[in-house]
Each structure stands twice: as C-alpha cells, then as structure tokens.
Amino acid sequence: MTAHVVWIVLAAQLAAGLARAEPAPAADRPVEQLALDHLDRGVAAYRAGELVRAHAEFAEASRLAPDRPNPYRWLALTEAALGECAAARVHVESFLSRVPPEDPRVPEVAALRERCLAPGPTTAAAVTSTAAVHRGAAAPTEAPVVRRWWFWAAIGAVAITAAGATYALTRDPAVRLPPVTCDPAGCHP
C-alpha cells in the first residue's frame, strides 16, 4: 500500500514538472531547469516592478533555452514596459515564430505588437498600454483598492483621528485654578 502511495506521489510530481516546463529533450533537462529558474525569477521581478532585473533574468533564460518561446514573450513584455518597443517587436516575432497560431498567448503578444507598431511606440503611452496588456493577460490582475497596502493604514489613521477629535471635543474641560508662586518671601497667586 505504501509503495503505491509513493509511486502516486512521484507520478504527480513528475506530471507537475512536465506541466510547468515546456517540452524539452531529456538530455537538456538541467539547462532547461536553469532556464526555468531564471524565468521564474524574472517573472517575480517583473511583477515587483523591477523591470531591469526582470529583463536580465529573461535574457539569461532565453540564452539558456533559445528554442523556448516563453522567454521571448516575457522579454517583449518587459521591453515594452521599459519603452523599448523596437526590441520588443523583435522578441514578439521570436515568440510568434515558435508557437502555433492557436497558442492562447498569441493574442496577448499580437496585441503588444500592434501597440508597438502604433505611432510613437516608444513613448510612455506605449509603456502604459503594454502594462495594460500585461495586466490583462500575463500577470495577476491588479489588487482591488481594499487590498492595497495603504488602504487600511489610511482607514486606521482616519478612525484614530476621528476618535481623538471626538474625545477632545466632548470631554469635560479640566478645571484649572491659577498657579501660585512661592519664593523666599512667601507664596502668592
């Protein structure tokens, strides 16, 4: 029974690994894995907004696995976000040439190409558009406002300020009597 469970777990892990990696020859597996590691780090950097570091990671992934399409896609996305549409267009073509037309990522990358071909493709507008493309297809959608880091801090600040103001305005004013001054000659109000 235990042996069956071990085999099932191993099979599941293998299936997960295969699903994660793109098809590759068994002999290239270590290099492929290395490329995937760079790709993962690049995606994390991209999502953290560290585009330069992301680009370096994607470039290394592409160098290690030049036949794989996904590093080109991420390179294109990153370059578009950096405003480098000329480079992005090259990587768009590299990606499209390596995937079948029905690949679900094609519309996203094609849209990116269209935006880069539009007038003023290296402007900030292009970057913004690219970021929109990224948000819509390549990365998790932007968190709602209630999940932004500053939202609950702001709510807390407003609540505390309101509580303090309410306290200050409604508490009984402390009764103060005039001070007395005591010197060697005596005490007097």
Add this chain to the structure above:
Amino acid sequence: MTGRSRAACAAAAAIAAGLAGAACSDDDPCAGAATCVRVDIAAASAPGGRPVANIDQLELDVVYGDHHATTTTQAAGGRTSALPLATAIVLDLPGGAAVAVGVVAAGKLGASVLGTGAGSTMVAPRHHAAIAIELSPTADCNAGALYCGGDQLAGDPQTLYACNAGGVPIARGACRNGCVVRPGKDDACSGGSAACIEGGRYCGGDKLDGDPQTLYVCMSGAGVSPQRCADGCAVHTDDDDACR
C-alpha cells in the same frame, strides 16, 4: 520594504499621531514654568457622607525647603469649580538643590471648609513634580490647638500643624525627630534622644518636645516658659536657640 511592513509603519505613525494629539490636548498647569509642582485635587470617597463636589476657593499651606507660607487660589471671578481640578505651585528659589515640598489643601465653599488633604514631594530645580491630594471632610479639631498631620486634621504625619477652624491647617514646622500625638493636650515635635541642658533655651523639637515655632526653657528635661516666635525659631548648635 514590503507592502505589509509599509502598512504597519503607516498604521503605527497614524496611531502615534492620534495619541500625540490626544496628549497635547491636556494642558499642563506647570507648562512654561521652570521649577513647578503640579497639584491635582480630587474628592475622597466619604463613607456615610457626601464627598466634596464643588469649591470656590482652594487654600494651600505650603512648606518648601526652609520656607513656609499660606496662600489661596480661586477661579476667575470667584466662581465655583467642580472637583477634580488642578493647579500649580511654581517655585522661585535660589540654589541648585532639590527641595521638599509639603502641601496641605483646604477646599472651601462660601468661606466654609468642606475638606482638607495633604501631600508632599521632592522637586529639583528646573524640574516638574506632581502631588495628588484628596479632600476629605474635615474632622473636628480645636482651633489654635496643635496636631500632627493625620491627627484630627490633614497633613504630613511628621509635621506639626495648628488647627485653623476657618481654613487650611497651618504648618508650624517639620519635626526633625518625628511628631508625637499627645491625647488631651497639644501634639508636639519630639525632642529626640538628646537631653537638653538645664536652663538652656530651645526651640520645640530640638532636644525637648514642643512647637518648632516656640522657644522654651529647659527644666528637668522638659520645656517651660514657652515664648511664641512671630517669625519662627532658629536652632543653634553651639548656643541657645532663639526666635528669629
């Protein structure tokens, strides 16, 4: 910095700002004074009686260092003030040593003493200190008689006071050797263990029992022929004591 830590920092800053705002709204009666004792006056619970609720005058008997004075403070226009309340004793004294400050307070309404209380503290120059005093309904003391603090009147147990029927007990002086409660007659400052010299003159509390503002003649170890000193009694170590 991660989003969570940024949120934590922002929340902490907001809380700090809120607390600072609340704290700043409580004005200190000693604010702006160099050497000062804040005095908070509250009503003591009075089992079987009514606690002091309102006063229109606060009489203070203050012993500060070697000095003693009595004064009165009241709200503008003499209006009635509800307890609790606060005032300040600002000290303007030469020297750089910390001084002991003893305060007996009497809360009055319509010239009647409703309650008395006492407290003491030490305060260093250019520092602030605080005393909290609870006013308790006054016990019956005989006007003009002398009592240790806590014996029929409010005050420091190591200080001798004169009962003042119409106001705050008046301190006669701190007792170096302790205050002795003597049922049936005036309490007195203890003369301590050293014996007085026959025929010598001594302030009360200096080698013979008595009032520290009265000069006595030593006779058989006790003080006789009391002479009240209008400006206090000075203790001399190598000569007879004398009125100032």
